[in-house]
Amino acid sequence: MSESQSYRINIAIDGPAGAGKSTVARKVARALQYIYVDTGAMYRAVTLKVLESGLSTEDDISVGSLANALDIVLLPGAESQLVHVNGVDVTTQLRSLEINRNVSYVARLGSVRTRMAELQRRMALEKGVVMDGRDIGTHVLPDAELKVFLTATPKERAQRRFLELDPEAGITLDQLEKEITERDRLDQEREIAPLLQAPDARLIDSTGRTVDEVAEEIVQWGLAATRTILAEEK
Numbered sequence: 001m002s003e004s005q006s007y008r009i010n011i012a013i014d015g016p017a018g019a020g021k022s023t024v025a026r027k028v029a030r031a032l033q034y035i036y037v038d039t040g041a042m043y044r045a046v047t048l049k050v051l052e053s054g055l056s057t058e059d060d061i062s063v064g065s066l067a068n069a070l071d072i073v074l075l076p077g078a079e080s081q082l083v084h085v086n087g088v089d090v091t092t093q094l095r096s097l098e099i100n101r102n103v104s105y106v107a108r109l110g111s112v113r114t115r116m117a118e119l120q121r122r123m124a125l126e127k128g129v130v131m132d133g134r135d136i137g138t139h140v141l142p143d144a145e146l147k148v149f150l151t152a153t154p155k156e157r158a159q160r161r162f163l164e165l166d167p168e169a170g171i172t173l174d175q176l177e178k179e180i181t182e183r184d185r186l187d188q189e190r191e192i193a194p195l196l197q198a199p200d201a202r203l204i205d206s207t208g209r210t211v212d213e214v215a216e217e218i219v220q221w222g223l224a225a226t227r228t229i230l231a232e233e234k
Contacts, residue, residue, distance in 0.1 A: 007229070007230055008034065008126075008127040008128030008226075009127060009128075009144075009145035009146060009222065009225060009226055009229065010124050010127055010128070010129050010130075010131070010141055010143075010144040010145060011028065011032075011034070011129070011131070011145070011146045011148070011222055012132075012133075012136035012137040012140070012141045012144035012147045012148070012198075012201075013028075013130065013131070013132040013136065013147075013148045013149075013150055013218070014132070014133060014134055014135065014136050014137050014138070014147070014148070014150070014195070014196075014197070014201065015132075015134070015149055015150035015151050015195075016134070016151055016157065016180075016183075016184050016187065017100075017157060017161070017180050017183050017184070017187075018152070018156075018157030018158065018160045018161045018180055019150045019152050019157055019206060020150060020160065020206050021132040021150050022038050022040065022041075022080070022081075023211050024132075024211055024214050024215045024218065025038070025130045025131070025132040026038075026080070026081070026130075027211060027212070027215035028215050028219055028222065029129075029130040031215065031216075031219045032128075032130070032222055032223075033128075034128045034130050035123070035128055035129050035130070036076070036081060036129075036130050036131075037074060037120060037123050037124070037129055037130070037131040037132075038074060038080075038083075038132060039116065039120055039131060039132065039133035039136065039140070040103075040132065040133055040134075041074065041081060041083045041094055042072050042083070042116050042120070043103055043106060043112070043116060044083075044094040044095075044099050044103050045072050045083050045085050045090060045094065046063075046066070046067050046070065046072075046106055046112055046116070047099050047102050047103045047106040047107075048085070048090055048093055048094060048099060049066060049085065050063055050102070050106055051098060051099075051102060053066060057102055057105035057106050057109075060109045060110060060111050061111065063109055063111065063112060064109065064110075064111020064112060064114075064115065065111075067111065067112045067115045067116070068111075068115050070085055071084075071085065071086050072085055072119065073085075077091070095164050095165070096165075096166075096169075097165060097166075097170075097171060100161070100179070100183075101179065104183050104186040104187055104190075105186070107134075107187075107190075108186065108187075108190035108191075108192065110191075113193055117135075117139065117140050117193075120133075120136075120140045120141075121140060121141070124140075124141055124144075131144075134187055134193075134195040135195065135196070137149070137197075137198035137200075137201050138193065138196050138198045139193040140193075142198070145225050145226075145229065146202075146218075146221055146222050146225045147198045147200055147201035147202065148201055148202050148203075148204060148218055148221070149197040149198070149201040149202070149203050149204070150204050150206055150214070151203070151204070151205055151206070152206045153207045154177055154180055154181050155177055156206075156208075157180055158173055158176045158177035158180050159173065161176055161180065162176050202221060204217065204218075
């Protein structure tokens with residue numbers, strides 16, 4: 001193993017819903033032998049529990065208390081990251097249409113973002129993490145050595161999400177595109193840690209590109225960033 005492969009940095013991948021962040025980040029982490037952290041799954045887990053509890057997604061205090069009481073653990077899985085909440089595997093419940101429609105409302109609450117950012121920073125303390133979300137490079141890990149902003153057209157992102165949903169979900173592709181556009185607006189306009197491209201983030205438009213192509217580009221950027229840091233330290 002070369003020096004640039006043994007030295008570890010943190011990689012932040014941000015972008016809107018359906019841009020392919022999770023799939024790409026997982027491949028990048030696997031290629032670099034890093035730890036993958038799916039922050040979106042953490043917000044989805046909180047949303048699941050909020051809906052199960054019957055709480056209002058606008059009740060910052062109650063939802064924050066619930067989020068603080070949750071034990072959220074991310075584990076590697078064969079195809080995707082496994083999410084356990086209070087010892088129970090909830091992974092298969094997190095991509096439902098109901099979660100899709102409510103997660104932005106839960107994620108914009110200050111109490112929830114504070115709690116999740118605290119957990120996420122803790123996960124990245126030892127370096128060697130690929131973390132994806134919407135505010136990683138701007139808020140959670142502003143000192144990440146490599147930042148990427150991954151996007152795609154709303155139509156392409158809607159098509160990707162459409163394929164993830166249960167065929168019985170009862171929603172058309174056009175409806176999903178409208179919902180994704182609205183979610184973009186909510187994420188971009190929230191007061192706390194909105195969806196933004198960090199000034200020092202590299203932009204990738206994944207429209208029409210394969211996951212492997214995008215992941216390999218980020219891997220090469222990661223290796224180059226590592227070599228640069230090592231050269232500066234000598």
